[in-house]
Amino acid sequence: MFKQLTAVIGMSLQTLPQRIGASSVIVIGIAGVVAVLVSVLAMGVGFRHTLADSGRADRVIILRGGSDAELNSNLTRSDVDTISNAPGLAKDASGKALLSNELVTVVNVPKMDTGTDANVTLRGVGLKLTEVRPELKVFAGRMFRPAVRELIAGVGAAKQFRGLSVGSVLHLRNADWTVTGIFSSNGDVHESELLADVDTVGSSIERSGYSSAVGLLTGAAAFGRFKDALTTDPQLKVDVQREPEYYAAQSKNLTQVINVVGNTVAIIMAIGAMFGALNSMYSAVAARGLEIATLRAIGFGALPVLISVMIEALLLSLLGGVVGASLAWLFFNGHSVSTLGGAFAQVVFQLTVTRALIITGVVWACVIGLLGGLFPALRAARLPVAEALRAA
């Protein structure tokens, strides 16, 4: 049985080059499906990564109760004072709490490719910024100085929007702001933003309060104590969230939409590719009719013939899957795009083709190949030997 099987498979693969046209239909059809599937899902993965990487379990974000997002939230100076005295916050050498009081607004900056205005987050940050967010590194130029109109731009924002190189001047609401540096921040959502001194931003947009406060805890376990202290304070009405939870909630909707769209399009395409595979395998079986009939006549079983057709379909679709996934990886992995995030502002992210996505793509390819190969394989196995021989 095994001997028969290897012999039949060997023969079918040897004759494969003669059927190159029909066979390449399977490879190319499936490559197309997998390339589209993997690229679209890579968008979802990239977006989720960008937002998920923005959090640390021991960092908290405090918003006014019921606000949902920073842009809607409003904290007063006394709120922030109260928060900075809460237990659980990490302290610097001089005993000051590691808390950054932040003010978020959105400014219009033209997009690099289209030149149309896009909403970019301008985030005023407190003096403790670099201790609260140690992952933030200014790699070109220098940090902004407080009390003057200077800002630093995230590396993602600098790539996607115009006029954000070191030394360029941005005109925002009656004042010129100088871009003094470009920063990276572990690929997180802040790389899509502009950062400046919080009080300078506040005076520029005539707001005295803050949007949020971001604090570093002594450890992830201190969260419960910190949250309780704030939520039981009758003077405060705030929501306290760990950063990863906050950013996960912000990314949920868009990731869902991307996944639904990606899967729907891929399913429809997969059905189309399956018809293509069916066609090719039927013609492969027809072309090999004489060969198969001869094999059967000299005593080969129906099962090895069936399996050999299935394996041929599987190998071709596997090849298609690998080609498709490689194309997606080659062209789109690391490709930067931007979209309107959960909070009214642009989020820059990179398409990320992960190993899991490639595996998903190849699995899809194999399923299409198996379904497309099954019926032609059954026909090959049932081929009436005498008739097939006579027809030739």
Added chain:
Amino acid sequence: MKYFPLIWATLWRKKTRTVFTLLSIVIAFLLFGVLETIDHAFSHPSGGVTGADKLVTTNKYSITLSLPFADAQQIRSVPGVAEATWISWFGGYYQEPKNFVFALPVDTDSYFNLHKGEFVVSDEHMQAYRNTRTGALANSALLKKFGWKIGDKIPLHSTIWTRKDDGSLDWTFDIVGSFSAKDPTQAGAQATTLLFHYELFDEGRSFGKGSVGWFEERVNDASQSAAISSRIDALFANSPNETKTQPANDFAMAFIKQLGDIGFVLRAILGAVFFTLLFLTGNTMMQSVRERIPELAVLKTLGFGDGRVLRLVLAESLLLCVIAAIIGLALSYAMLPIIKIALQGVELTPSALIPGIGVAVLLALIVGAAPALRAMRLNIVDALADKR
């Protein structure tokens, strides 16, 4: 046309093959139809405001920054401006964040004057709204969605505005009436709209008093829009709150553009689909011609000219592609209501499907070209002798 039976018969020479090829083209055009309507919807938005005679004035530097209410008088004095009104973003939801309500505080007189004839609302409801300080007019679709009835007191949560009296974010409205959009293409865009009194909003909020989110203007002559826009912006140049005035459609468009280049993604997918398909169908056509070489040779022996044979093969390809395209586009047309549910507020126009037929013809010509040429160049003697 007299050759139709012949073309039809050759098309169905191998039933399974034709059916599978047909189905994969149907699928491609189903995708084409769906993606094309979505793309069309995104590139031709019909936001909350329509008409070339509408303008929107926002803060020049950020749509989240407010403008002073007092600007309204100055805007109205600009020659060519027929009406101006002011609105703020309320950020409302009912009970849960997923129950978004597009609640807008509006100035009754100027808002309804500006949108004259765009809403269907009974005089009785309008009168009740004018007489009730805490009254709200809800879109009839919204009433249905949440099971609200006229006379209900509805609490809405604002994600932004705290109330002056108790510091809470919850605002209560009396539903005194309902309205619907006169233009049915606007029904989707307005399905979650609830209008309430600007006075109540401005007096009730704990901060931001005297400021507005944006202004809307109606101009007398749409062709003057650009000039009027720059006249409005000139009023506030060098003030602390510079403005940016643009046609309402551009404003909606700019928002959609920010979602990223949706058109590019959709076209990339369609490109992949059609490339795959071209290959697949082309291969089938080639195969089918190859099998029929003796038959084609017989046709030529009977006196069919080269050109006629070429046209016969092309017609076969055309027939296959166009039938499949019509089925595919019809299926995508049938799917429009489902997409509409998935993409709330997006208006889909079936007319976006028409270019599909053109694409089908193009596809048929590309796919059919090689086999048709082959059939045309066929040498009768060689073909009959089966020397391929």
